[in-house]
Amino acid sequence: xxxxxxxxxxxxxxxxxxxxxxxxxxxxxxxxxxxxxxxxxxxxxxxxxxxxxxxxxxxxxxxxxxxxxxxxx
Numbered sequence: 371x372x373x374x375x376x377x378x379x380x381x382x383x384x385x386x387x388x389x390x391x392x393x394x395x396x397x398x399x400x401x402x403x404x405x406x407x408x409x410x411x412x413x414x415x416x417x418x419x420x421x422x423x424x425x426x427x428x429x430x431x432x433x434x435x436x437x438x439x440x441x442x443x
Contacts, residue, residue: 385434393423393439400427400437411437419443 390396393411401407411425420440427435 385436387424387436387438390437390439393425393437393441396437396439397425411439414438416443 388396397407397411405427408426408428411423414422414424416422417440420442423439423441425437427437429435
């Protein structure tokens with residue numbers, strides 16, 4: 371999934387979202403490998419049949435990336 375920059379005035383291109391099965395596992399694995407996340411995984415939205423969780427981080431060029439996971443209720 372691609373989306374626009376989060377903050378106005380950012381000179382970065384679209385946000386790239388990586389859909390993962392377990393956001394906590396992916397977060398822990400990438401953190402252990404030195405990926406600097408902006409925050410821990412957090413709830414974005416409650417949908418009728420699942421919750422949407424995300425965790426944001428930046429690549430070496432400061433482009434915004436995110437892990438996303440649909441957690442079934």
